Amino acid sequence: MPSEKMLMNGSQTVGEAAVRAGCRYYFGYPITPQNELPEYLSARMPEVGGTFIQGESEVASINMVLGASVAGARTMTSSSSPGISLKQEGISYMAGMELPAVIVNMMRGGPGLGNIAPSAADYFQATRGGAHGDYRTPVLAPAGGQELVDLTFEAFDLADKYRNPVMLLGDGLMGQVMEPVVFPDFIDLKDLPEKDWALRGCKGREARAIFSMILGQQGELYRHNLDLQKKYDRITAEEQRWETKYAEDAELIVVAYGTAARIAESAIEDLKAEGINAGLFRPISLWPFPLPALRELSKEIPKVAVFELCLGQMVEDVILSVGERAEIYFHGVPGGLIPTPAEVAEFLRSTVKGDGKVGRRMEV
Amino acid sequence: MSTEIEYKKVFGRPESLKDNPTHYCPGCGHSIAHRLVAECLDEMGLREDTIGVPPVGCAVLAYNYFNFDMVEAPHGRALAVATGVKRVHPDKFVLTYQGDGDLAAIGAAETIHAANRGERISAIFINNAIYGMTGGQMAPTTLLGQNATTAPRGRDARLHGQPIDISSMLAICGGVVFVERCALTTIKQIRKAKKAIKKSFQCQLDDLGFSLVELLSPCPTNWKMPVKAAWDWVNEEMVKTYPLGLIKDTTGYEDKK
Amino acid sequence: MITRTIFAGFGGQGVLLMGYVLTHGAMHKGLDVTYFPSYGAEMRGGTANCTVTVSDKKIASPVASNPDILVAMNYPSLEKFESTVVEGGTVFLNSSLFEERPSRDNIDVVPVPIIDLAREAGSERGGNMVMIGTVCAKAGLLSLEETIKGMEAALKGKEKFFKANQKAIERGFAFAADGK
Numbered sequence: 001m002p003s004e005k006m007l008m009n010g011s012q013t014v015g016e017a018a019v020r021a022g023c024r025y026y027f028g029y030p031i032t033p034q035n036e037l038p039e040y041l042s043a044r045m046p047e048v049g050g051t052f053i054q055g056e057s058e059v060a061s062i063n064m065v066l067g068a069s070v071a072g073a074r075t076m077t078s079s080s081s082p083g084i085s086l087k088q089e090g091i092s093y094m095a096g097m098e099l100p101a102v103i104v105n106m107m108r109g110g111p112g113l114g115n116i117a118p119s120a121a122d123y124f125q126a127t128r129g130g131a132h133g134d135y136r137t138p139v140l141a142p143a144g145g146q147e148l149v150d151l152t153f154e155a156f157d158l159a160d161k162y163r164n165p166v167m168l169l170g171d172g173l174m175g176q177v178m179e180p181v182v183f184p185d186f187i188d189l190k191d192l193p194e195k196d197w198a199l200r201g202c203k204g205r206e207a208r209a210i211f212s213m214i215l216g217q218q219g220e221l222y223r224h225n226l227d228l229q230k231k232y233d234r235i236t237a238e239e240q241r242w243e244t245k246y247a248e249d250a251e252l253i254v255v256a257y258g259t260a261a262r263i264a265e266s267a268i269e270d271l272k273a274e275g276i277n278a279g280l281f282r283p284i285s286l287w288p289f290p291l292p293a294l295r296e297l298s299k300e301i302p303k304v305a306v307f308e309l310c311l312g313q314m315v316e317d318v319i320l321s322v323g324e325r326a327e328i329y330f331h332g333v334p335g336g337l338i339p340t341p342a343e344v345a346e347f348l349r350s351t352v353k354g355d356g357k358v359g360r361r362m363e364v
Numbered sequence: 365m366s367t368e369i370e371y372k373k374v375f376g377r378p379e380s381l382k383d384n385p386t387h388y389c390p391g392c393g394h395s396i397a398h399r400l401v402a403e404c405l406d407e408m409g410l411r412e413d414t415i416g417v418p419p420v421g422c423a424v425l426a427y428n429y430f431n432f433d434m435v436e437a438p439h440g441r442a443l444a445v446a447t448g449v450k451r452v453h454p455d456k457f458v459l460t461y462q463g464d465g466d467l468a469a470i471g472a473a474e475t476i477h478a479a480n481r482g483e484r485i486s487a488i489f490i491n492n493a494i495y496g497m498t499g500g501q502m503a504p505t506t507l508l509g510q511n512a513t514t515a516p517r518g519r520d521a522r523l524h525g526q527p528i529d530i531s532s533m534l535a536i537c538g539g540v541v542f543v544e545r546c547a548l549t550t551i552k553q554i555r556k557a558k559k560a561i562k563k564s565f566q567c568q569l570d571d572l573g574f575s576l577v578e579l580l581s582p583c584p585t586n587w588k589m590p591v592k593a594a595w596d597w598v599n600e601e602m603v604k605t606y607p608l609g610l611i612k613d614t615t616g617y618e619d620k621k
Numbered sequence: 622m623i624t625r626t627i628f629a630g631f632g633g634q635g636v637l638l639m640g641y642v643l644t645h646g647a648m649h650k651g652l653d654v655t656y657f658p659s660y661g662a663e664m665r666g667g668t669a670n671c672t673v674t675v676s677d678k679k680i681a682s683p684v685a686s687n688p689d690i691l692v693a694m695n696y697p698s699l700e701k702f703e704s705t706v707v708e709g710g711t712v713f714l715n716s717s718l719f720e721e722r723p724s725r726d727n728i729d730v731v732p733v734p735i736i737d738l739a740r741e742a743g744s745e746r747g748g749n750m751v752m753i754g755t756v757c758a759k760a761g762l763l764s765l766e767e768t769i770k771g772m773e774a775a776l777k778g779k780e781k782f783f784k785a786n787q788k789a790i791e792r793g794f795a796f797a798a799d800g801k
Binding site for chain 1: 430
Binding site: 005007144145173176177178179180259262263265266267269270338339340341342343345 | 644645648653654655656657658681682683684685686687774
């Protein structure tokens with residue numbers, strides 16, 4: 001049975017959703033502002049026969065995830081920006097070994113230790129493959145609340161479907177904000193597709209090894225990379241997600257994701273009273289970026305305003321999508337301050353007027 | 365009149381080893397260590413229930429030689445990966461096979477904490493006092509005065525620190541039940557090593573805690589010595605820094621005399 | 622209908638708990654609600670605040686540009702947030718603690734002598750419950766029953782405090798009704 005409506009913060013919400021999505025193995029290392037997630041799971045996992053380990057580092061934790069994944073389990077780790085940087089090595093190995101897992105990043109401001117205020121400055125790291133090698137990880141960007149539940153379920157399904165790590169990209173604010181949520185029923189672990197590749201001992205079959213080092217002299221690594229790319233192409237074709245709102249009669253399209261999109265949406269609603277009609281295009285999958293959908297929309301509405309909680313990362317994907325078809329304006333707020341809808345409204349007013357007071361026109 | 369001769373097989377390849385020639389150099393200790401591990405798994409009936417984690421280092425390709433399930437770990441992370449595997453499959457047998465760089469340098473944190481948690485894992489630790497695969501750089505276990513490509517004037521305590529005795533360090537961790545150091549360079553020591561490996565495996569089967577067997581292993585290539593000299597160097601020099609024998613045993617097992 | 626409320630004060634004044642009570646009460650009432658606490662370093666510096674947004678429609682931003690209601694449990698909070706309150710908004714003050722008043726004349730000001738009222742309700746420690754009762758009543762956010770439900774949900778597992786808190790909330794509602 002689905003749960004009753006419950007009040008939980010974003011980090012706890014992801015924790016409960018993960019458990020209900022069949023995750024029984026969590027490994028993580030404390031870092032603010034996402035500690036409510038490991039804290040929640042440290043209490044919750046034993047209740048469902050699961051395992052929670054506080055690793056000695058982010059590095060150890062992601063490698064425990066690697067081990068649990070290769071053993072066939074649904075497994076997860078979480079962290080915030082500096083910790084996610086430390087996990088990148090493991091993520092690259094898992095991409096190379098084609099191992100599913102969910103990695104949650106409740107982003108905070110950087111570079112370095114930065115501070116714990118929300119940020120969205122890890123977009124490049126998340127969407128371009130944050131470590132070495134030619135690989136991709138699907139990135140889902142919820143806007144908080146109920147969508148954290150839904151996308152946590154989706155993240156596990158996508159990871160298993162493509163045998164690939166999947167990142168759930170939130171931010172510190174999303175992790176802290178408490179909202180009513182409803183959880184679907186627990187999935188039955190027996191209903192999950194069999195992982196016939198997993199390692200459980202070689203009884204009744206040949207011994208098997210799973211590895212990412214491919215030394216062969218006959219182009220084996222080259223072919224492995226081409227195979228991975230075929231998978232990434234399939235994900236690109238099949239897994240784009242986005243939401244469009246208020247786009248009818250809009251004179252301007254606002255592109256924002258996650259918390260920034262919610263702040264922008266309030267700004268858009270406030271501006272209606274002034275007769276400014278702006279639409280919202282909210283990418284939900286950041287990789288694959290919903291490029292064709294944005295391209296189509298920009299044909300109808302040739303003015304695009306990009307708002308990010310950083311100084312301009314997703315805007316590069318917007319430029320790839322829209323190109324010279326539309327004017328592209330950008331306003332970003334770097335980590336350290338939380339922008340209000342009023343600030344975004346100023347940017348949108350300025351963009352409509354073309355007075356250049358807030359934000360800047362992007363060269364394409 | 366024909367004579368019927370009864371043949372009895374007295375020696376063969378363990379089932380836990382694949383029929384593949386190894387890439388190890390002549391005189392290297394890895395092949396011996398592989399064989400000991402394989403014999404123990406066979407004799408204890410564990411092969412089909414085993415998941416092994418090799419290191420990054422000379423034994424990175426161990427899955428080409430070991431005939432059981434294996435998963436590659438990033439450099440140093442074998443015991444973290446093994447922790448994940450073991451927690452999912454507490455009923456399976458999990459071992460790591462790691463070199464000194466992997467276990468005692470880059471993976472020191474993972475090693476200490478997996479051991480201290482008392483993970484039910486058996487670690488085989490190959491100590492050859494050098495980085496083999498990358499070509500002879502200084503290891504955390506390199507002896508004082510020993511030359512390495514990154515210590516061309518020999519290891520200097522002031523400059524590089526003392527060689528690290530990680531096995532003794534692990535022995536003080538609460539989760540560790542058994543640690544023994546053996547060498548792969550005399551018949552007597554090889555037999556001892558096999559016994560120690562078996563005991564380590566038994567610790568896991570009996571759910572006692574973490575165990576580790578350190579094996580002093582010759583590396584003629586990177587020590588730039590003939591095989592015989594390298595083996596003698598283990599027996600005469602390495603053992604001064606890394607004395608052979610039992611380091612910790614809280615198993616309560618009574619060894620058969 | 623959308624109402625954005627900032628609760629602010631010293632750590633230990635039950636500031637975040639007031640926010641929880643409103644948040645749980647609003648959910649119980651069937652409204653959408655977001656609760657956004659200040660978090661991190663400043664929490665440890667001794668001040669606390671949270672923003673609670675309540676609406677009969679889906680709420681977009683949990684971050685408020687300008688609150689409709691400010692609940693200032695100490696003077697630094699009044700100083701910090703006074704200028705952000707919307708024109709025509711309301712500021713509730715903990716008049717048991719400080720005598721300063723807002724300098725603006727385009728907002729309503731409701732001084733609440735929470736300690737005196739809480740003492741009358743049975744326990745000086747119920748000041749924050751008196752305040753949330755007054756706020757919910759005066760701003761028409763929640764009924765008395767809904768506020769009590771909110772308190773009970775916010776303090777689930779601490780049933781021994783329910784009775785005293787209920788009295789304090791009732792005292793707040795009574796104060797809102799007649800200013801006494």
